[in-house]
Amino acid sequence: MDVDVEQKVLEGIGIDDNIAIGKAVIFSTDSLEPVTPQKIAKNQVEKHKKRYKTAQQLLLEDLETLSNQVSDTSTRDIIETQKQIASDPEIERNVYSIIDGKLLTVDFAVYQTYDLFIERLKESGSALFRQRIVDLEDLRDRFVSIIKNKPKNNAVTKKSIIVTKDISPTELVSYYEDGIQGLIMEKGGITSHAAIIAKSLGIPCMVSVKSATDSIPNQKEIILDGTVEKVYVDPSKKLVKKYRDKIAKIRAGEAKVENLVSETKDGKSFHLMANIEFEAELPEVKNNGAAGIGLLRTESLLFGHRIRKSSEEQEVFYGHILEDSSGEVIIRLFDIGGDKNNSFSNKEANPFLGWRGIRLLLDEDKLLRNQLTAILKTAGKYPGRVKILVPMVSVMEEVQEIKAIIGGIQQQLEEEGEKVDKDIPIGVMVEVPSVAVSAFKFAQEVDFFSIGTNDLTQYTMAVDRGNERIYNLFQHYHPSVLQLIKTTIEGAKKAGITVSVCGELAADKIGAACVLGMGITDLSMVPRAIPKVKSLLSSRSMDDFAELAKAALDQCSARGVKEVFDEWHVPAID
Numbered sequence: 384m385d386v387d388v389e390q391k392v393l394e395g396i397g398i399d400d401n402i403a404i405g406k407a408v409i410f411s412t413d414s415l416e417p418v419t420p421q422k423i424a425k426n427q428v429e430k431h432k433k434r435y436k437t438a439q440q441l442l443l444e445d446l447e448t449l450s451n452q453v454s455d456t457s458t459r460d461i462i463e464t465q466k467q468i469a470s471d472p473e474i475e476r477n478v479y480s481i482i483d484g485k486l487l488t489v490d491f492a493v494y495q496t497y498d499l500f501i502e503r504l505k506e507s508g509s510a511l512f513r514q515r516i517v518d519l520e521d522l523r524d525r526f527v528s529i530i531k532n533k534p535k536n537n538a539v540t541k542k543s544i545i546v547t548k549d550i551s552p553t554e555l556v557s558y559y560e561d562g563i564q565g566l567i568m569e570k571g572g573i574t575s576h577a578a579i580i581a582k583s584l585g586i587p588c589m590v591s592v593k594s595a596t597d598s599i600p601n602q603k604e605i606i607l608d609g610t611v612e613k614v615y616v617d618p619s620k621k622l623v624k625k626y627r628d629k630i631a632k633i634r635a636g637e638a639k640v641e642n643l644v645s646e647t648k649d650g651k652s653f654h655l656m657a658n659i660e661f662e663a664e665l666p667e668v669k670n671n672g673a674a675g676i677g678l679l680r681t682e683s684l685l686f687g688h689r690i691r692k693s694s695e696e697q698e699v700f701y702g703h704i705l706e707d708s709s710g711e712v713i714i715r716l717f718d719i720g721g722d723k724n725n726s727f728s729n730k731e732a733n734p735f736l737g738w739r740g741i742r743l744l745l746d747e748d749k750l751l752r753n754q755l756t757a758i759l760k761t762a763g764k765y766p767g768r769v770k771i772l773v774p775m776v777s778v779m780e781e782v783q784e785i786k787a788i789i790g791g792i793q794q795q796l797e798e799e800g801e802k803v804d805k806d807i808p809i810g811v812m813v814e815v816p817s818v819a820v821s822a823f824k825f826a827q828e829v830d831f832f833s834i835g836t837n838d839l840t841q842y843t844m845a846v847d848r849g850n851e852r853i854y855n856l857f858q859h860y861h862p863s864v865l866q867l868i869k870t871t872i873e874g875a876k877k878a879g880i881t882v883s884v885c886g887e888l889a890a891d892k893i894g895a896a897c898v899l900g901m902g903i904t905d906l907s908m909v910p911r912a913i914p915k916v917k918s919l920l921s922s923r924s925m926d927d928f929a930e931l932a933k934a935a936l937d938q939c940s941a942r943g944v945k946e947v948f949d950e951w952h953v954p955a956i957d
């Protein structure tokens with residue numbers, strides 16, 4: 384796309400290949416700034432406690448209204464959790480003790496109490512909980528806004544593109560209901576929660592757009608182009624017209640994609656499955672024609688100590704997922720970490736390298752047995768459809784131990800007269816280099832591999848996947864990562880087991896094309912990415928993909944891989 388040299392352009396990370404044209408609405412940073420401590424007199428204590436109760440009531444009403452407006456269940460679950468946190472008696476006690484004991488204002492008491500929990504989450508090191516920090520920050524800011532009487536931003540209309548430092552999923556959904564065109568955030572990475580929700584809702588979104596709130600004037604027209612990861616500020620009429628034409632072409636192309644079969648040009652089939660976490664995402668699984676659920680994340684069943692789901696409740700959840708989907712469902716065991724019993728109390732120096740996934744599950748017998756019992760009973764009701772996936776495996780003993788535990792529970796269930804699926808496949812996530820490097824050995828112990836490229840990239844490149852400062856080093860199609868994927872495929876093939884990719888790489892055009900070329904025909908991704916990936920994978924022959932993969936592996940940098948891909952792939956729409 385020709386762009387005027389004078390044109391002001393900002394860069395960031397595109398969450399999807401989406402484009403939006405709209406008027407920027409800059410969100411003030413006020414609510415994100417720390418609230419300062421202000422002293423109160425003793426006789427004002429009761430008044431401040433009352434203000435807490437009133438604000439809490441209003442917040443709960445707000446969340447209830449929001450929850451009723453939202454059709455997406457995953458977001459409704461987040462709101463549900465926020466409601467539980469907002470009415471948590473322990474939080475209330477903490478707020479009161481600050482008002483009472485330190486004689487400080489209610490807004491500060493709320494801010495400090497939530498910050499305490501946020502800090503614990505940050506220290507937990509779990510990638511999942513770190514993404515949830517933004518939910519808690521949102522709740523804190525909403526609470527403080529209500530106390531201070533700060534309303535929702537009324538400037539937002541159907542024509543708006545929100546420009547903000549950060550936004551919570553619930554806030555995002557409330558603006559999504561207003562019909563916004565797009566979202567630009569200064570913070571976050573592609574795996575931040577707001578980004579995942581934006582992607583799931585189909586909101587064009589860019590993250591890590593530095594100084595966006597300062598550089599974009601309020602109400603100026605902007606173009607957000609996720610395909611080239613650029614934001615054009617106050618574009619010329621000519622550029623706007625070009626983009627309007629481009630959007631029209633994309634819409635026409637989307638209609639054609641719906642009719643595509645999952646086959647390469649030379650007739651080799653591939654399977655595109657869905658990564659989901661909530662029941663609400665099931666309609667998207669169907670709408671986008673997923674060939675099954677390649678990754679069912681289960682951590683949301685544990686989010687918040689007080690709402691940990693019992694084994695029976697988990698069984699109901701798994702049952703709904705099986706009932707409302709078709710094909711296989713790969714259920715991943717809880718991938719929690721760094722925070723004993725989910726209470727965020729355990730400090731670790733290096734949480735990402737710490738007590739996470741299978742390491743934690745093998746120590747937390749009850750937690751593990753409850754989940755396995757629920758999964759195995761569900762598998763008995765839907766034989767041949769359920770697979771068990773073990774996260775964060777790094778050594779062989781973990782595999783042997785979990786297999787023995789699963790076998791024991793199966794036997795016990797059978798003795799109790801329960802139906803079981805005797806051949807339930809047990810697989811491991813390949814996300815730690817030790818497993819990828821010794822793939823053949825691990826492959827002889829399990830039924831399938833699922834390559835988790837988010838963590839495989841994190842551990843291979845030694846880059847914290849949630850750290851914006853080093854985000855440019857999170858290169859999931861770096862040749863070193865691709866080489867580990869290749870080694871994993873070779874090990875799996877030699878041992879005769881199946882292998883799929885379920886990290887964000889599978890939803891990335893470059894990644895999807897490369898892994899298909901390396902021989903992976905099962906990919907699992909956020910449901911909305913399926914049409915785009917299907918369109919690419921059905922556009923060329925298997926030999927073409929193999930050639931691309933070979934050339935990519937020969938590169939010495941991610942940039943080199945991108946250049947190879949750009950040369951190989953001439954987009955249909957430009």
Ligand code: PEP
Nearest residue numbers: 814835836837838885886
């Ligand atoms: C991964 O690591 O690639 C993955 C799919 O798991 P998660 O993102 O849930 O850690």
Ligand code: MG
Nearest residue numbers: 814835837838
């Ligand atoms: Mg992972």
